[in-house]
Amino acid sequence: MPPIRSDIWTVEGSDKPRVVAAGHSHILSLLGGLHSSAELKQKPLAVQYSLDRALWPNIGDGYWQNFQNLPSVETVVVCWNGNQHNSQFLLESEPAISVHQDFTSDEKNENLVIPLSMFDELWLADFKVLERAMRIVSSTKKVVLIGTPPPKSENEIRNNLSKDEFFIGLLANAGMKIDDARITSDIFRFVLWKRIQQNLERISRVVGVPFIHVPPEVFDNGVTLKPEFSAPDASHANHLFGQVMWKAALKSIALSE
Amino acid sequence: MKQSHPYRSQPDEAFWSRAVAENYQANALVKNLFPILRANDTVASAGSCFASNIVKPIEAVGYEYVRTEELPFPLNQLPENLGYRNFSAAYGNIYTARQFRQLLERADGIFRPAENYWLMGEDYVDPFRPGLRYPAKSLGEYEAIQRQHLNSTKEAFTNADVTVFTLGLTEAWESIEDGAVYPTCPGTVSGVFDDQKYRFINFNVSEIVDDMVQAFSIIKSWKSDARFILTVSPVPLVATATNEHVVTATILSKSILRVAASEVSKKISGVKYFPAYEIVTGPQASENSFEDNRRDVTQFAIDTVMKSLISNCELPKDNDEMLIQKVTRTEKTSSSISRELMNAECDEVVLEW
Numbered sequence: 310m311p312p313i314r315s316d317i318w319t320v321e322g323s324d325k326p327r328v329v330a331a332g333h334s335h336i337l338s339l340l341g342g343l344h345s346s347a348e349l350k351q352k353p354l355a356v357q358y359s360l361d362r363a364l365w366p367n368i369g370d371g372y373w374q375n376f377q378n379l380p381s382v383e384t385v386v387v388c389w390n391g392n393q394h395n396s397q398f399l400l401e402s403e404p405a406i407s408v409h410q411d412f413t414s415d416e417k418n419e420n421l422v423i424p425l426s427m428f429d430e431l432w433l434a435d436f437k438v439l440e441r442a443m444r445i446v447s448s449t450k451k452v453v454l455i456g457t458p459p460p461k462s463e464n465e466i467r468n469n470l471s472k473d474e475f476f477i478g479l480l481a482n483a484g485m486k487i488d489d490a491r492i493t494s495d496i497f498r499f500v501l502w503k504r505i506q507q508n509l510e511r512i513s514r515v516v517g518v519p520f521i522h523v524p525p526e527v528f529d530n531g532v533t534l535k536p537e538f539s540a541p542d543a544s545h546a547n548h549l550f551g552q553v554m555w556k557a558a559l560k561s562i563a564l565s566e
Numbered sequence: 567m568k569q570s571h572p573y574r575s576q577p578d579e580a581f582w583s584r585a586v587a588e589n590y591q592a593n594a595l596v597k598n599l600f601p602i603l604r605a606n607d608t609v610a611s612a613g614s615c616f617a618s619n620i621v622k623p624i625e626a627v628g629y630e631y632v633r634t635e636e637l638p639f640p641l642n643q644l645p646e647n648l649g650y651r652n653f654s655a656a657y658g659n660i661y662t663a664r665q666f667r668q669l670l671e672r673a674d675g676i677f678r679p680a681e682n683y684w685l686m687g688e689d690y691v692d693p694f695r696p697g698l699r700y701p702a703k704s705l706g707e708y709e710a711i712q713r714q715h716l717n718s719t720k721e722a723f724t725n726a727d728v729t730v731f732t733l734g735l736t737e738a739w740e741s742i743e744d745g746a747v748y749p750t751c752p753g754t755v756s757g758v759f760d761d762q763k764y765r766f767i768n769f770n771v772s773e774i775v776d777d778m779v780q781a782f783s784i785i786k787s788w789k790s791d792a793r794f795i796l797t798v799s800p801v802p803l804v805a806t807a808t809n810e811h812v813v814t815a816t817i818l819s820k821s822i823l824r825v826a827a828s829e830v831s832k833k834i835s836g837v838k839y840f841p842a843y844e845i846v847t848g849p850q851a852s853e854n855s856f857e858d859n860r861r862d863v864t865q866f867a868i869d870t871v872m873k874s875l876i877s878n879c880e881l882p883k884d885n886d887e888m889l890i891q892k893v894t895r896t897e898k899t900s901s902s903i904s905r906e907l908m909n910a911e912c913d914e915v916v917l918e919w
Binding site for chain 2: 421
């Protein structure tokens with residue numbers, strides 16, 4: 310079968326990759342990890358990413374079907390979305406909301422408590438697309454689904470965004486300054502992120518593929534992404550995080566020499 | 567010479583021949599209640615149908631309808647069941663006076679039902695809101711949501727100048743252990759029916775009067791100058807658990823509620839009875855008041871009731887459209903800023919490679 314829109318995607322890394330990372334923007338930390346690690350460079354790894362910004366995040370069936378045209382590829386490492394907790398919930402809503410937190414008291418919380426099952430429904434359509442994508446790939450290749458970067462601390466986000474002209478412009482259009490921006494709490498975004506990981510794990514079980522959790526070493530106080538793993542924005546991780554995730558994923562992939 | 571008697575001094579509205587057989591106007595039934603709402607009143611409501619039907623008409627003329635459990639965008643775009651978003655807080659339909667009284671007692675921390683949740687598979691179901699679409703999945707989550715809901719319920723009635731309550735039913739199911747009353751029979755919407763745990767009850771006039779007086783007294787303990795509008799739902803029963811035909815059960819139920827409403831309005835200050843029931847079901851009512859199933863009230867009938875309500879209110883002087891627009895803009899702003907930022911970051915991170 311000829312490549313499908315292969316001019317839109319680039320597969321970067323090993324010439325004959327046996328493992329390819331694919332998905333949304335967070336896979337680029339894996340690309341950075343690949344380039345920055347002598348150890349990983351030795352392995353038959355690559356990342357398939359889109360150069361067409363119009364495709365993010367709607368990367369379509371063709372993107373996943375393209376692996377049929379890469380005969381050397383045995384396993385696809387899927388990294389899906391990963392910004393649901395930030396998209397729409399980075400800033401406090403009106404009215405402000407909260408979620409039940411297992412490890413802090415709700416007694417003094419005055420915000421509207423939202424059941425996590427409501428977020429499941431909000432994200433359901435997106436996860437159905439993930440399931441479809443993994444079924445497409447798993448018809449010809451092995452699949453491993455990996456977790457996505459944990460949320461960053463409010464301090465780090467505010468520090469990064471204070472230098473971001475686009476974000477400052479967005480706030481100005483709404484009549485706000487950076488100091489006015491009410492970023493949701495670390496715990497709130499962590500609970501949402503954790504729920505996303507639970508959904509990813511559930512879908513991997515449904516499809517019958519392994520799910521690789523984000524290792525504890527990248528966490529600060531078990532809640533936010535350590536700054537050394539962070540890219541200079543509100544949501545993405547850097548090449549060091551990519552290295553950690555590659556190593557975690559490869560543990561579950563039998564790469565014979 | 568004609569004898570003098572009390573009827574000679576009665577107004578035209580007291581005579582069927584003058585006020586119904588000819589010249590009938592629904593407005594005439596309520597004009598002595600003016601003003602039903604004052605110009606700057608804030609309004610909360612609870613009960614059954616009428617209590618939710620009034621929301622749009624009163625907001626349309628500028629009254630503030632109190633809402634304390636509104637969802638922000640985009641969560642408010644998700645579907646919900648059984649009208650839980652139709653009232654001032656997310657309590658859904660409250661069909662009986664006892665259920666209302668107990669809701670307020672729970673919100674005030676003086677009643678905690680022995681059976682506070684039903685565990686249905688992985689779902690922690692609220693027996694008093696059994697149809698909620700998004701159940702809690704842990705006891706901690708359930709208790710957090712319930713605590714916040716009861717706080718919001720108290721806040722709603724504390725913040726409202728006027729509470730509208732519509733009496734719906736006399737028939738209910740209660741817990742044998744502590745008398746907790748459920749909105750629906752356990753085992754219908756959710757839960758499991760057990761005749762060792764639940765029993766049928768058909769409230770009588772004195773019970774309903776006592777419950778409503780207690781309920782309104784609780785609200786007055788939160789807001790001393792609270793006022794109330796009491797109505798009776800004209801909607802017949804879906805089904806009866808008595809041995810009666812559903813028609814006779816309905817008429818008995820509505821009759822009891824109507825008498826109780828009258829007694830309550832005499833017993834406690836600040837209560838006005840609004841005759842929505844009579845406007846829709848009286849012999850004078852239009853034959854177009856009910857749909858073909860003779861149970862659903864037509865939009866024509868609802869409009870008739872609302873028109874007579876609004877025309878006997880002091881309308882607000884200032885329009886709060888700007889406030890509503892500001893809140894909407896804020897909701898969409900924080901959500902849209904978050905989304906736009908994330909989309910931009912995803913685009914830009916590609917360029918870094």
